[in-house]
Amino acid sequence: MNNTSLPVASDSGEQLPTSIDPSSRDIVSADDGHAVRLLDRLADQVWYFSSDIGGDRPEVLARNAVRFGVLSILCFFGFFGLWASFAPINSAAIAMGKVILDSNKKTIQHLEGGIVASIQVKEGQTVKAGDTLILLDETTAKAQYELLRKQYVTALATEARLLAERDKKKEITFPEELLSGEHDEAVVRESLDSQQRLFISRRGNIEGQVSILGKKIQQFKEEIQGLGSQSVSASEQITLLEAEIQDVQTLVNSKNAPRSRLLALQRQLESLKGMRGEYGATVARARQSIGEAEIAILNANNDFMNKVNEELKETQSSLADLEERLRASKNTFTRITITSPISGIVVDMQVHTVGGIIRPGDKIMNIVPTDDPLIVEALVSPQDIDVVREGLDANVRLTAFKSREVPPVHGKVTQVSADRFDDPNTGAAFYKARVVVDKDELAALGKDIEMYPGMPADVLIVTGERTLVSYMFAPIRESFSKSFREH
Structure with a gap:
């Protein structure tokens, strides 16, 4: 490796070294040559800046300050770019909301309506279920109820009497419903006595008819019996x-x-034969009358x-309708007695006048x-x-x-509503999401911090994570995805 350093001229005309003395790198092995060269260049630059800072001219100081500022800005944006590209941040859906009851307040209404006889509660009063x-x-309601109940009792008693008549019983067996009080x-x-009398009367009537016909049959039978005796005597x-006549005929012949x-004897004989025939005809007529009487009984x-x-069929049909x-x-x-379905507080009362009229289905009050x-x-x-769904944090x-x-x-x-809602006043569309607040976390805020129905709230629903760069470029990507499309 060549250890010769090249001179570098400074602003003051002095030559500056561009490498570190080889003696200062003795601890580095020959295999680390690449690392040594990097350290040489770093040392040269540090030496160079140190030489400039050491200058005492204003232009040198200004130039060094600019260099330092530019380097700082580049470092800042470099680190910011790395953070924006790789550091995840939570994305959230922002929604306005309010505190409500989990089961909502109960609206008190009346199906039929009516005239107010008495008001038992007032606004803000606490009631129990x-x-x-x-x-x-x-x-009106009581009169109608009593009338129908009387008709129902009469129909029950009538059914019991008709069943007894159908089954040819000697007495009526009334249902337990009438005897239980x-x-x-x-x-x-009154109904039981009336049906009992009617049962006896109708049974006596049919029994009387059958008895009369039975007596006629008996008379005809007795008549037949008498005619039979007379017919035998005549024979x-x-x-x-x-x-x-045979004997007389012999005498006459002689x-x-x-x-x-x-x-005379022959005339008497023919008369007896006629009487015997009449007896037979009378018996036949009597037997026919017996048959007619028996048919009449049937x-x-x-x-x-x-x-x-x-x-019985009509009574049972009427009974079902009456029931x-x-x-x-x-x-x-x-x-007629309007009661509270739940325990709560009376609010928004709409009825305040005794004698006033409540129309069917009108709201009377709310129970919170x-x-x-x-x-x-x-x-x-x-x-x-x-992106909003059940189970997300908020x-x-x-x-x-x-x-x-x-x-x-x-x-x-x-919970997230399956369909959207429209505000009747503003026309704004929205979906309803129910958010359950952590009770322990709310209690930790202090005794004075409580939720009340109707209290406004801002809700941030955490929908996921993405980087800042992804968030910033999302509109651009969406714009490109919609570009170059034919409509």
């Missing part, structure tokens, strides 16, 4: 008379008896059963739950919805407090 809020006038006792007793007389006697029973079955109407009427009657957790509802821009700043005193609180996105 099941507490009475407002009483409506019960006159579930319905008004006076109404039930016996005919037999005797025929024998006598001229020992007049012919007139023979003719028809009476059939007509009665058909009537019972028809009435539905009674259930609806009972619900309506029950709803006191035991529901508070969350932050963030309104996410549609441009950010592609930083929530409660803007009601001073930002210098209250730092952001960590939270997590638990």
Whole structure:
């Protein structure tokens, strides 16, 4: 290696060395020649700048200052460029939001509406689940309910009586619902007594018809029996008379008896035969009457059963309709007492006048739950919805407090709406994201720092990491991606 140094002229005319004395590099081995050459050049430059700084002329000092400044700027931008290119920074979607209840406030409404009879609460009052809020006038609802209940009880008793008639029972078996005291006792007793009397009356009527027809049948049977005896007697007389006629005929032939006697006996014989024939015809008519009576009994029973079955079908159909109407009427009657569905605080009361009218479906008041957790509802821009999803971290700043005193609180996105919403006033579009705030972190801020429903908040939803250079050049890349396209 050549250790000869070349002279370099300074501004003062002095020659400066451009290399380090070889004796100062004895500790470096021959294998490190490349490193030695780099150290030589660095030492030469340091020596050169040292020589210039050592100058005492103003232009030398100014030039050195410029060199130092330029070198510093280059170093700064170099390090900044490296940091901007490789150092990751969090990217976030910024959204306005507010504190809400996790299950939202409950709006109290009434299905049918009515006249206000009594107001039991006032604005800001704390109520428990099941507490009475407002009483409506019960006159119409109660009258309708009582009327339907009476009709229902009557239909139940009627059904029991018709079932007993259909099954030919001797007494009515009423359902347990009528005997358990579930319905008004006076109404039930009246219905049971009425159906019992009707059961006895109708049963007596059909039994009376059958009894009359049965008696007729018995009479016809007795008549047939009597006619049979008379017919037998006539037959016996005919037999005797025929024998006598034969004897007289012999006497007449021998001229020992007049012919007139023979003719009289023959007339008597024909009369007996006629009577015997009439007895037979009368028996036939009696037997026909018995058949007709038996058919009448059968028809009476059939007509009665058909009537019972028809009435039973109508009663059961009416009973089903009454059951539905009674259930609806009972619900309506029950709803005259408007109660709180949850424990909470009464807000935004719309009813203040006793005797006032509540229209069906109108808002009466709101109940703000006191035991529901508070969350932050963030309104996410549609441009950010592609990167906002459930499970992302978020930083929530409660803007009601001073930002210098209250730092952001960590939270997590638990739900993102499936469709967008439009503000009816401004027309702005947004998606709703629910953010749950870390309770421990919020409690650590102090007792005075609490969230209240409706409190505004700024939400930064952390969507990922990217470098500053990537962020700065994103608009340019997007512009290029849209360029040179035909529309």
